[in-house]
Amino acid sequence: MTHGMDPHRLLVFREIAHAGSIAGAARALGWTQPAVSQHLRHLERRAGMALVLRLPRGVRLTEAGRLLLGHADAVAARLQAAADDLDALAQLREGTVRLAAFPSASATVVPAAMDLLLRRHPGVDVRLREAEPPEASDLLAAGEADLAVTFAHAGQEPDDHPGLVRTPVGEDPLLLVLPRSHPQAVPGDRPVDLRSLAADGWIAGCERCAAGLRRACEEAGFVPDVRHGTDDYVVTQALIARGLGVGLLPRLALDAFTAPGVAVRPVPGLRPRTLYLTHPRETDQIPAVRAAVQALRDVLAPRVRAAGDPDHG
Numbered sequence: 001m002t003h004g005m006d007p008h009r010l011l012v013f014r015e016i017a018h019a020g021s022i023a024g025a026a027r028a029l030g031w032t033q034p035a036v037s038q039h040l041r042h043l044e045r046r047a048g049m050a051l052v053l054r055l056p057r058g059v060r061l062t063e064a065g066r067l068l069l070g071h072a073d074a075v076a077a078r079l080q081a082a083a084d085d086l087d088a089l090a091q092l093r094e095g096t097v098r099l100a101a102f103p104s105a106s107a108t109v110v111p112a113a114m115d116l117l118l119r120r121h122p123g124v125d126v127r128l129r130e131a132e133p134p135e136a137s138d139l140l141a142a143g144e145a146d147l148a149v150t151f152a153h154a155g156q157e158p159d160d161h162p163g164l165v166r167t168p169v170g171e172d173p174l175l176l177v178l179p180r181s182h183p184q185a186v187p188g189d190r191p192v193d194l195r196s197l198a199a200d201g202w203i204a205g206c207e208r209c210a211a212g213l214r215r216a217c218e219e220a221g222f223v224p225d226v227r228h229g230t231d232d233y234v235v236t237q238a239l240i241a242r243g244l245g246v247g248l249l250p251r252l253a254l255d256a257f258t259a260p261g262v263a264v265r266p267v268p269g270l271r272p273r274t275l276y277l278t279h280p281r282e283t284d285q286i287p288a289v290r291a292a293v294q295a296l297r298d299v300l301a302p303r304v305r306a307a308g309d310p311d312h313g
Contacts, residue, residue: 012039014072021058077143081282095288096125100136101149107256109299117295124288137161146289148278153212154271165281170300171272172250176265179243185263192265194220201227203236203247237262
């Protein structure tokens with residue numbers, strides 16, 4: 001019964017699903033609510049089952065609706081890729097790249113890459129949105145971003161979204177951050193064994209970073225006493241500088257900001273996190289995205305050492 005499904009109505013359904021209501025979709029499309037409802041009814045008849053449950057306030061997707069939304073998002077991404085391709089050809093490499101990146105990359109490599117891209121291709125416009133890797137992957141899968149800088153700690157798998165291509169572009173070392181008054185913060189760059197910090201309080205970061213911290217400490221033979229949690233590496237260092245704990249931070253975060261009251265030391269055997277450039281499979285055909293990828297690679301090259309072969313998700 002789904003033979004000949006109308007892609008136009010599929011995109012109308014996508015607007016309903018993302019808006020959470022027929023009224024919201026009508027506002028987004030600039031249509032009347034009856035017109036949107038009519039398209040939804042036609043699509044449900046073609047599907048042979050209900051795609052949404054009509055509630056007093058909005059709609060909720062059925063199992064069939066959730067399944068169809070994934071295909072609708074893919075259709076939207078392909079159409080956006082097609083439009084961007086034609087636009088880039090018509091405007092001689094002009095276009096917009098919607099870039100998502102985690103905070104420490106947004107404060108370091110991304111501004112440098114954006115500046116490099118602007119000097120190489122003045123017509124390319126980059127729009128940055130800060131997002132941790134899981135959110136960035138969701139934005140890519142939903143067609144709301146074209147390219148993302150993401151990461152995964154040792155032992156972690158990148159977020160699994162079909163249709164996304166992830167290419168490892170380097171490694172970002174993790175470093176121990178201590179109060180300057182800490183007994184292990186001796187002058188010089190002497191490595192510190194994590195086991196010597198088993199009795200210390202720890203400060204954890206985002207969910208991925210906290211998992212990486214726990215794994216590193218467990219590999220050293222202890223469970224960390226996590227006293228504080230913050231995604232902000234400036235806050236982390238402010239707490240550490242006051243003697244309120246110790247933490248592990250990636251080099252990119254410390255390149256962005258290093259508080260005057262902290263000491264930074266290497267940890268033997270501590271595995272780095274891997275940096276990725278991630279994008280929907282179709283967008284690598286868009287000249288503006290390819291140019292942004294090259295700019296990011298060129299900026300990353302002298303800062304981090306190369307990591308493995310490309311990994312396709």
